[in-house]
Amino acid sequence: MFKCYEKAALVVALLFAQTAMAASFEGIGRAATPAEVQAWDIDVRPDFVGLPPGKGNAVLGAELWEAKCAMCHGTFGESNEIFTPLVGGTTEEDIRTGRVKALADGSVPQRTTLMKVPTVSTLWDFIHRAMPWTEPKSLTPDQVYSLVAYLLNLAGVVEEEFQLDQDSIRQVQERMPNRNGMTWKHGLWPWGPGVTQGGIGNGGIPDVKNVVCMKDCKKEVQIASRLPEYAWDAHGNLAEQNRSWGPILGKPISAAAQAEASTAAGRQKNMLELAKLKGCTACHGVDHAIVGPAYKDVAAKYKDRPDALAYLMAKIKNGGSGVWGEVPMPPHPALSDDELEGLAQWVISGGKVQ
Amino acid sequence: MTEWNERPGRIRRAPENFLGPAEIEAVKQGRRDFLRKAFLSASAALGAGAGAAALAQTAPAGDPAILNLPEWSKTLGMPVATRGYGMPSQYEAGLIRRQSPGLTQTAASSVAFTPLQGMFGIITPSGLHFERHHQGWHDIDPSKHRLMINGLVRTPMVFTMEDLLRLPPVSRIHFIECGANTGMEWGNVAVPTVQYTHGMLSCSEYTGVRLIDLLEMCGADLKKGRYLLAEGADGSSLTRTIPMELVESGEVLLAYGQNGEMLRPENGYPLRLVVPGVQGVSWVKWLRRVEVGDKPWGTKDEAVHYIDLMPDGIHRQYTSLQEAKSVITSPSGGQILLDKGYYNITGLAWSGRGKIKRVDVSTDGGINWRPARLETPILSKALTRFNIDWVWDGKPAILQSRCVDESGYVQPTYGQLRAVRGTRSIYHNNAIQSWLVNEAGEVSNVQVL
Numbered sequence: 194m195f196k197c198y199e200k201a202a203l204v205v206a207l208l209f210a211q212t213a214m215a216a217s218f219e220g221i222g223r224a225a226t227p228a229e230v231q232a233w234d235i236d237v238r239p240d241f242v243g244l245p246p247g248k249g250n251a252v253l254g255a256e257l258w259e260a261k262c263a264m265c266h267g268t269f270g271e272s273n274e275i276f277t278p279l280v281g282g283t284t285e286e287d288i289r290t291g292r293v294k295a296l297a298d299g300s301v302p303q304r305t306t307l308m309k310v311p312t313v314s315t316l317w318d319f320i321h322r323a324m325p326w327t328e329p330k331s332l333t334p335d336q337v338y339s340l341v342a343y344l345l346n347l348a349g350v351v352e353e354e355f356q357l358d359q360d361s362i363r364q365v366q367e368r369m370p371n372r373n374g375m376t377w378k379h380g381l382w383p384w385g386p387g388v389t390q391g392g393i394g395n396g397g398i399p400d401v402k403n404v405v406c407m408k409d410c411k412k413e414v415q416i417a418s419r420l421p422e423y424a425w426d427a428h429g430n431l432a433e434q435n436r437s438w439g440p441i442l443g444k445p446i447s448a449a450a451q452a453e454a455s456t457a458a459g460r461q462k463n464m465l466e467l468a469k470l471k472g473c474t475a476c477h478g479v480d481h482a483i484v485g486p487a488y489k490d491v492a493a494k495y496k497d498r499p500d501a502l503a504y505l506m507a508k509i510k511n512g513g514s515g516v517w518g519e520v521p522m523p524p525h526p527a528l529s530d531d532e533l534e535g536l537a538q539w540v541i542s543g544g545k546v547q
Numbered sequence: 548m549t550e551w552n553e554r555p556g557r558i559r560r561a562p563e564n565f566l567g568p569a570e571i572e573a574v575k576q577g578r579r580d581f582l583r584k585a586f587l588s589a590s591a592a593l594g595a596g597a598g599a600a601a602l603a604q605t606a607p608a609g610d611p612a613i614l615n616l617p618e619w620s621k622t623l624g625m626p627v628a629t630r631g632y633g634m635p636s637q638y639e640a641g642l643i644r645r646q647s648p649g650l651t652q653t654a655a656s657s658v659a660f661t662p663l664q665g666m667f668g669i670i671t672p673s674g675l676h677f678e679r680h681h682q683g684w685h686d687i688d689p690s691k692h693r694l695m696i697n698g699l700v701r702t703p704m705v706f707t708m709e710d711l712l713r714l715p716p717v718s719r720i721h722f723i724e725c726g727a728n729t730g731m732e733w734g735n736v737a738v739p740t741v742q743y744t745h746g747m748l749s750c751s752e753y754t755g756v757r758l759i760d761l762l763e764m765c766g767a768d769l770k771k772g773r774y775l776l777a778e779g780a781d782g783s784s785l786t787r788t789i790p791m792e793l794v795e796s797g798e799v800l801l802a803y804g805q806n807g808e809m810l811r812p813e814n815g816y817p818l819r820l821v822v823p824g825v826q827g828v829s830w831v832k833w834l835r836r837v838e839v840g841d842k843p844w845g846t847k848d849e850a851v852h853y854i855d856l857m858p859d860g861i862h863r864q865y866t867s868l869q870e871a872k873s874v875i876t877s878p879s880g881g882q883i884l885l886d887k888g889y890y891n892i893t894g895l896a897w898s899g900r901g902k903i904k905r906v907d908v909s910t911d912g913g914i915n916w917r918p919a920r921l922e923t924p925i926l927s928k929a930l931t932r933f934n935i936d937w938v939w940d941g942k943p944a945i946l947q948s949r950c951v952d953e954s955g956y957v958q959p960t961y962g963q964l965r966a967v968r969g970t971r972s973i974y975h976n977n978a979i980q981s982w983l984v985n986e987a988g989e990v991s992n993v994q995v996l
Contacts, residue, residue, distance in 0.1 A: 218764060221710045225695055225703040233695055233836050236776060236786060239845040275652050297860025299971070309854065309862065312845045319847035322784045326656075326682060329782040374862055375854065381866035381975065383900075384790035385773060392773070393790075393843060393865045397900075401967050403949070403957040407907065407916045414912030414945060416983070417961065418735040418994040420880070427648055428739050431881035433641050436665045440890065441882045443641070443664075443740075444989055527652075 237318040241362065244317065247334035248358040251351065254343025257336055261325050267523045270305075270347055273472030274527055275326075279306040280347045281484070283370040288350060291373035301483070303475035307348045311375045313366050316341050423463040464539035467532060471525065479544035486517045488544035495541060505537040506530075642666070644675060647743045650731065655683035658725070660746025663876045663895070668922070669720070669930040671749035673806050678813045679725055679747065679827065681848075682783035687833055689817035692780065694801070698838035701766025708817050711801060714756040719800065719823070720929045722750040722897045724869050726826030726853050729976040736992045740881035744980065744992060745874045748895070750930040753821045754804025757797050762839065769795065772839035776846075777820045780835035787829045788843040788865065789822060798823045798928075801834065823928040824899030825867045826974075828853055858969035871898035871958050872977035873906055873933070873950035884988035887941040892919075896931045898952035903931040905951045910937060912945035912981065912995050913960070919948070927953075944984040945995060962996035 237243040259268065266272050270280035282301035287293045293308045295301040301308070310316060321337045323329045332340070342357040350368050351357065357365065366372065378388045383397025425431075426446055435443030468474050476484040495501035510533055512524035528536070608614065635642075644659035651657040659678040661671055678684070689708045697703035725747035731737040738744055762769070775789040793799050800821040803809060810816040815832030822829045828848055843849070843865060854862040873896035878884055892910075896903045902925055907916040919933040933948070950958045961978040968975075981995040 218714060218760075221713055222704045222706045222761075222764060225697060225705045229695065229705060230697050230703050233778075234697055234838065235784075236778070236838065236844055236846070238840070238842060240842065273652070276656065277652075292860065294860070296856065296862075304856070306851055310851050311864075312850055315845050315847055315850040318786075318844075319851075322786075323682060323782060323847075326782075329682065329784070374860070375850075375864040376857075376861050377864055379855075379863040379866060381855075381863065381868045381870070382790065383868055384792035397868070399870065399956055401959045401963050403959040403963055405905075405907065405949075405951060405957055410914055410916070414914065415996050416912075416945075416981075416993050417996050419983075420736045420739055420992045424737060425739055425881075428743065428881075431740060434645065434662065434664070434740065434742065435641055435882060437638060437641060441878050441884060444881050444883050 235318075235322055237314045237321070239312040239314045241314060241359070244314065244359055244362070245334045246359050247338050248356055249335050249337070249339030249342050250356050251339070251342040251346035251353045254339035254341070254346070257340055258343050261328075261332075262340065265326060269521075270307075270344060272523050273303070273475065274523070274525060277303060277305065277472075278475070280344060281305045282308040283348050285349060287370035288368050291369065291371065293371045293374055296371070296374065301475070303472060307344065307370060309371055309374070311369060311372050313341070313345070313362060313369055316344065317362070421466070423466045427463075427466075464535050465544070468536060468539070471528065471532075471536075473536070476522070484520055485522055488540050491540050492543040501541055502534070502537050505540060506533040509533055509536055639665075642675070644678060645742060647731070647738055656681050658727075658747060660742045661749050663741045663746055663748065663874070664879050664882065666876065667893075667932075669750050669895070669924075669932050670806060671751055673751065673808065673811050673814070676749040676751065676805075676811065676814050677725070677747045680781075680783075680813075681785055682781055684813050685781055685833065686812040687780065687817060692817050692833075692835070694818060694834060695836045696761060696765045696767075696839075697836070698776070698840050699768040699772035700762070700839055701768075704761075704765045706761070708803070711756055711803065711818065714760065716754050716756060716804070717800065718752055718754040718804070719821075720750065720752045720924070720926050721821060721823040722748065722869075722928060722930045723821075723827045723830055724748045724872075724897070726828060726866070726869070726974040729978070729980075730973045732978075732994070733972055733976050734970040736994055738880075739992055741874060741876050741879040741980075744880065745876075747827070748897075748930075750897075751805045752807070753800055753802040755800040755802030755818075755821065758794050758799045758801055758820070758837070759797055761801065761837075762794065767839045769839075771841045774840050774843050776836075776838040776840060776844050777829070777831040777834060778836040778838070779815075779831045780833040784835075785828070785831055785848060786844060786846040787831060788846070788849060789820070789825075789829055790867075791839075793822060793825070824869060824901075826853065826869055829867060853974060855968065855972040855974045857972070866975060869897070869899035870975065870977045871900065871903070871950050871952040871956050872896070873903075873948040873958055874980045875908070875946050875948050875982060878946065878984065878990045879982050880990055880992040882990045884939060884984060884990070886988070887939050890937045890939055892935045892937045892946060894919075894933055894948050896921075896933055896948070896950035897929065898950070898954075898956070899928060900956060901927045901953040903950055904953050904955075906931075906933040907949050908933075908935045908937075909947045909949070910944045913947050913949075913979070916949065939984065939988075941986060943986060945993065946982045946984065946990075947979050947995070949979050960996060961994050965996075 265275040266279055271278045282295045282305050283293055296308060317337055320340055321332060338357045342351060342355060345351045346353055351365060377393045378395050380395055380398045380400055382394030386392040387394050387396045430446045432443040432445040477488055479488045481487050509525055510528060512522045514521035642662040642665040646657060646659055661675050661677040692708055694706045728747035729744055732744055769791060773791045775791055775794060777787055777789055779785045802819055802821045803817055805814060810819055818834045819832045820830050820834050849865055854864050855866050856862050873894060875892055875894035877893050892908055896906045906919040908919045909916045919935040922932040925931050958977060958979055964978045981993050982990050983993040984990050
């Protein structure tokens with residue numbers, strides 16, 4: 194029991210209590226068993242620490258992909274329905290340089306996973322821990338090797354027959370299209386020694402500077418961008434998203450305005466935006482072909498065809514290839530009939546904005 | 548003497564449902580004279596009897612809301628515990644988390660935004676905390692939840708929730724902001740209201756244990772182990788690399804409490820990491836494992852996402868800190884000022900580098916600025932509420948706020964930010980936000996360079 198201490202002894206005791214705090218948490222927590230650590234320690238680092246043994250190739254991967262992944266990501270990892278496309282936008286030259294050129298010149302508007310990912314370990318680790326989305330952690334290491342090989346094969350990084358395993362994955366790393374596309378030199382990791390000494394960051398030095406000016410800070414006010422009209426309506430009735438009483442209310446987006454967005458005229462106006470939202474503009478320009486044909490060329494092709502509307506609605510919905518080339522257009526099963534009709538009409542009109 | 552309903556500058560208006568389509572049109576056209584009419588008919592409708600209606604239309608003796616005692620003054624109210632868990636008033640039903648249509652393809656990997664436009668102070672009610680999940684959310688049984696610490700440690704250890712609740716807790720108020728907050732606006736204006744421009748932002752009081760205490764229990768090698776991996780227990784098992792320096796500072800918490808109760812399932816129940824000043828994705832929810840290591844991990848959410856694309860096509864990787872940022876939450880986009888006269892401009896400021904030192908507000912698009920009042924408490928890496936008086940003269944105005952944090956960093960303009968980072972970064976957009984007020988009192992989202 195606590196009795197009577199000398200002052201000095203008490204100070205020493207308190208000091209001790211502070212430094213030895215951690216050791217005093219008696220009876221809390223326990224050692225993990227090796228089996229427990231093995232069960233949960235699944236991460237794979239860029240230096241391949243943590244990568245389990247196994248092997249696979251793109252041929253096996255294609256089968257697995259069709260069975261477990263294609264319904265969400267598309268047969269070629271190109272689908273934009275559930276998530277942004279995984280594959281596309283990388284070239285032979287990128288594989289040589291390790292820098293995806295399209296990221297610099299912006300020629301491919303939608304950035305795919307393979308355009309961005311610098312480290313092959315990332316793909317392995319993520320597919321292993323989280324995919325298939327609705328059944329995460331169900332894949333064996335061999336299956337993951339094959340699926341990674343399949344994705345890499347689609348991007349031209351490995352041959353179909355290439356065996357991906359713990360050793361060969363190191364060669365693959367040397368062919369990742371964006372392996373040199375990252376920098377750690379920036380101010381948003383202010384901790385540790387910084388890039389110059391083998392860490393991350395520049396020590397936290399900001400890259401953008403403003404100053405506190407209070408009077409006559411500039412001559413004129415330049416409004417660079419305003420809210421597009423479609424975006425008012427697209428977010429519902431703003432009056433209902435604010436407090437319904439008080440000095441400041443929400444703007445009523447009248448039922449009429451919301452409805453207008455779905456009338457033929459209103460739709461036409463908003464179709465370019467819808468096409469952007471649905472990812473169509475990733476593959477089609479109005480005036481220029483990207484992966485798919487330019488909309489003005491599609492319009493010209495079908496201007497005399499009487500059932501053009503129904504045909505294009507079906508084509509947009511079901512996808513397909515062979516009309517403009519070998520590359521398939523992905524299906525868009527989630528588009529409503531209204532959206533399909535609007536988009537098809539809009540394409541027929543040559544992709545006009547008004 | 549002016550009548551009760553004719554004071555100049557009166558900002559009292561009929562509830563929304565008294566506005567017919569024609570009157571809504573009138574608001575849009577900028578005609579305010581209809582307001583009086585609308586108000587009068589609203590008063591009539593509010594009046595309990597025909598007598599009151601007549602009163603309001605002829606010679607008003609006073610406000611029917613005063614003259615005719617309301618039901619709640621004349622009847623018995625509800626008993627206690629009618630609602631075991633209290634709910635906001637039915638009149639507040641509009642202020643809820645919402646998704647931005649078209650932002651993502653599926654709702655289980657998506658975002659719901661906090662309704663900043665109607666909130667006060669700095670604490671986000673837990674039910675309005677923004678949501679961002681990558682693979683849906685679960686309501687995890689806490690008796691089956693475990694935390695493992697492994698890697699560069701003397702003894703890998705396992706902790707139950709009971710273990711964690713026995714340890715000495717700390718409680719701290721911090722903001723959490725998604726790195727992609729305001730990300731839709733990098734290139735141009737895209738969304739109408741502050742809920743969608745800035746609503747991936749919340750602030751709570753978190754209670755939990757300091758991670759460093761647990762690392763010490765495990766005998767972590769803090770010399771070699773300069774990085775930490777945090778991993779969730781959900782399907783995505785989301786992983787992020789955390790700097791050990793922040794852990795050593797004692798700031799990083801293993802939190803189970805949020806605003807006085809347990810975390811909400813959407814926010815990581817029963818355990819989440821709290822990494823003050825760092826973007827939300829690092830605050831791993833449903834936290835199951837922490838690993839000490841000597842190199843960063845390059846996980847999916849730091850090698851494919853949460854990387855900032857620069858104009859030269861290079862991505863900045865491991866960008867984590869949230870730099871100083873502020874926004875006026877009211878008046879803000881999608882709102883309408885009901886009349887000329889006095890308004891309180893209110894907003895929020897925050898910085899991942901520490902405390903907010905000052906906030907200035909401009910009503911002329913950034914030509915002239917006035918210092919705003921900072922409300923207390925002003926805490927490190929927490930939201931700070933600011934207020935400032937404004938008398939609206941009915942002319943177009945552009946409202947902006949600009950904050951400075953204790954490191955001296957000044958929130959940049961769109962022009963300054965884009966000059967360095969271009970327009971395609973997605974992440975870490977902390978530019979000064981502008982709200983244009985037109986003659987009709989309509990507030991809309993604009994960008995000023």
